[in-house]
Amino acid sequence: MSVTKASAAEAEYATPSPNPHQEGHDGNGSKDIAASFLAKNVAGQRVSVTPAESARVLRRIDTVILPIMLTVYFLQGLDKTTLAYASVFGLIEDTKLVGNQYSWLGSIVYLAQLAMQPPLAWLLVRLPIAKFTSAMVLLWGVSLTCMAAAHNFGGLLATRFFLGVFEASVAPSFVAITQMWWRRREQTVRTSYWYAMNGFTNMFGSLITYGLGHISSQLHSYQIIFLFFGIITVAFSFVMLAFMPDSPVEAKFLSDDDKLIAVERLRMNQMGVVSREWRNDHLKEALLDPKSWLWFALLFSISIPSGGISTFGPLIIKTFGFDSFGTILFNIPFGFVQLVATVGGAFVAQKIKMKGPVIAALCLPPIAGCVMLMVLPRDASHRASLLVGYYLISVYPGITPLIYSWASQNTAGDTKKKCTNAILLIGQSVGNVIGPMLYTQTEAPGYTKGLRSNLALYIVIIVLVGITSSYLKVLNAAHAKRRVAMGKSAVIVDTSLDSAEEVAAQQIRDDADKNAKNAEEGDVAAASTEVERPGERAFENLTDLQNEEFVFVF
Structure with a gap:
């Protein structure tokens, strides 16, 4: 790492107080903590990060932060699907549930999560x-443990409500944590990693549950399941408290120099830290x-199928003619397909540097799966085909983390990020509330209403992707016009989706082009100056x- 003298424009982001005359700044003193950190440690200077340094700090962050997030999300998935x-x-x-009481559980x-979001x-x-x-992890672990003491619909409903209240923090917290630790290029795959824990839940949760179901005890098997997963969650909350830092500038596992690198890596995100x-x-x-409501519509549309399948998935398999243990075991491939689709989709999106086309493509297998489950009869001769259809539907979880990262990577400003x-x-909570209601025991084994509605929503998602991508292009064009009006270049080379090596190569090309242009003009002094780059306002807490x-990225 090296620190180079910044231009007057570049130094602006590092000053402790904002310029109230800047467009888009209200002059109220609001700054990102990264700006204060940089002002204190390298005031008036710009940190230059080599690809090797960036990779080293990234490995350190991945080693400490990512395992905690993976474990918490794995437990959240387990706890919710118990x-x-x-x-x-x-x-x-045993608890004498009737009518749609199981659907309400x-x-x-998700009703609790809905109420908690504001x-x-x-x-x-x-x-x-x-x-x-x-603290939220601790409290939801306690709530799950208490479910073992519930013996009727009222008790189960109350404990499930509190489980939702405390679990509501996980997704927004993890989206925010991903934004503050990783570059935009890295966020898509990291989001897929922690969200893919739902796949591990369906794989290993099924295996663990299979084992727990064979324990001989005075307790019911489901009570043992609640106690086992609840106590593990409570224990891990203390691990998270001990090792998870609140931001890169407060990370004890990073040296002061590494904190500077960790912050500087985020500059081209233009999203700030916190x-x-x-x-x-x-x-x-x-x-x-309008972007906020497009993200809302996308996540609402995918969450209706998600809520229905996550609640009724094992019961759908049971309609194929399997017993309880067979149902659990045949749910394992669902988790594997989910895992592959989630991580694989993220890697494809990272490779092509676009998420919209990948989201649309991931809708196609579930469309085929819904059609298969709707038209195939529930008999032994079609059991294999029915399983194939069910596993094709299991591709849908790869869509949700891509919507998370697509929305987060197109939103800046600390409060705006959290509100968006x-x-x-x-939208996700409302969809998950509606989803289980579309699957009722009275429609078993076909579950026609639920499958038909899911099919329609996958088509809606493809349409919404097209609308969202078009709107993002309009916003980029509007920003280009603003830059020209301010005397800046209309074109900005966005390197936030590039690898460290690509960023270094781009910088060399830019320097060479600038020097060649200045040399042609006979301006020898200017030929040796550093090329001005965007990012001077990255830590001003601007939207x-x-x-x-x-x-804006597609």
Whole structure:
């Protein structure tokens, strides 16, 4: 790492107080904590990061932060799907659930999450994110443990409600944590890693549940399941509290130099790190920004199928003619396909540097799967084909993390990021509430209404992808016009989706082009100057619409 003298424009981001005359700045002193950190450590200087240094710090971050996120999300997936596992071990019969009461147990978690999203947006801006999330993990572990003591619909409904209240923080917290630790290029795959834990849940959760179901005890099998997963969750909350830092500048596992590198790596994201200051103007912009509601619509549309299948998936397999243990075992490939689709889709999106086309492509296998389950008869001769159709549907989980990362990578400003996350997660919660309601026991074994609605929504998602991509192109064109009006270049080379090696190569090309141009003009002095680059306003806590240098990605 080296520190080079910055130009007057470049030094601006590092000063502790903002310029109230800048366009898009309200002059209220709001800054990202990264700006204060840089001002304190390298005031007036720009940190130059080599590809080797960037890779070394990235490995360090991946080694410490990622395992914690993976484990927490794995436990969250397990804890939420314990109801589905318990349903095949007599929960419905023993607790005398009737009508759509089982469906309500699936939906109540998401109703609680829906109610929690607005206050969570404020809490995630104001509170240290790692400590807050650790507390939520502890409380949802306690809630799950208490489910073992519930013997009727009322008790199960209450404990499932509190499980949803505390689990509501996981997705918005993890999206925010991913934004503050990784470059835009890296975020897509890292998001897929922690979201893919749902696949591990369906694989290893099924195996663990299979083992727990064979324990001889005075307790019911489903009570053992609740206790086992609940106690593990409580224990891991203390691990997260001990090892997860609240931001890169507060990370004890990074040296001071590595903290500078970790922050500088994020400059071209143009998204900042964290401010811990609530901004009402950011909230207003998030509510009025059409992008927010496009993300809402996308996540709502995929969450209806997700909520239905996650709650009724094992019961659908059971209609193929399997017993309880066979149902659990045949749910394992669902998790494997889900894992491959989630991580594979993210790698493809990273490779082509676009998410919209990948989301649309991932809708095609579930469309085929829905059609197969709707037309094939439920008999022994079609059992293999029915399983294939069910496994084709299991590709759909790869869509959700791509929507998470697509939305987060096109949103800047600390408060706006948290509010936008709340809006799209409200869409997810509403979809997950509706999803289980479309699958009712009275429609077994065909579940026609649920499958038909899911089929229609996959087609809606493809249409929404086209609309969203077109709107992002319009926003990029508008920013280009603003830059020209301000005397800047209309074109910005966005390197936030490039590898460290590609960034270094681009910088060499830019320097060579600038020097060649200046040399042709006979300006020898100018030929030796450093090429000016975007990013001077990256840590000013500006929104994506305020910062004319922000580049929207597809």
